[in-house]
């Protein structure tokens with residue numbers, strides 16, 4: 001049976017899935033076409049910088065990061081061997097007063113999407 005969508009997003013990575021989720025929350029019917037049937041760990045750092053956290057808040061996807069057990073890091077200490085050489089308080093020194101968020105990349109993408117339907121994943125329009 002044919003279905004109609006307002007938007008089709010090709011690629012359900014963190015960018016495509018975030019966009020689809022935000023559009024779905026705003027009422028759009030969105031289809032995400034993802035080539036992989038399983039979200040793979042692509043070893044991509046798992047750190048969302050404070051300005052990315054601010055964008056995530058604006059996009060309304062913080063709830064998804066929380067479902068993926070994301071942790072907020074409000075500050076960072078840097079060491080050279082045993083010697084602490086720097087400390088940054090992100091809440092006090094970033095424009096939006098936001099922390100770094102850390103999360104496991106594949107786990108973060110999972111809550112964005114419903115189970116696969118044939119080769120495609122339909123996301124966001126829940």
Ligand SMILES: Cc1cc2nc3c(=O)[nH]c(=O)nc-3n(C[C@H](O)[C@H](O)[C@H](O)COP(=O)(O)OP(=O)(O)OC[C@H]3O[C@@H](n4cnc5c(N)ncnc54)[C@H](O)[C@@H]3O)c2cc1C
Pocket residue numbers: 010011012013014015016017033034035036043044045046047048049052
């Ligand atoms: C080693 C490394 C470390 C990194 N560390 C960080 C970090 O700490 N913090 C940070 O913010 N960023 C980091 N990045 C960058 C970050 O991973 C990328 O910016 C981000 O993953 C890009 O997201 P994306 O959704 O655009 O692309 P991708 O995550 O690459 O997702 C694209 C998706 O599209 C799918 N796809 C591709 N072609 C098709 C097609 N024709 N049809 C259907 N589906 C398709 C793919 O299967 C994939 O799932 C790192 C990157 C690398 C390589």
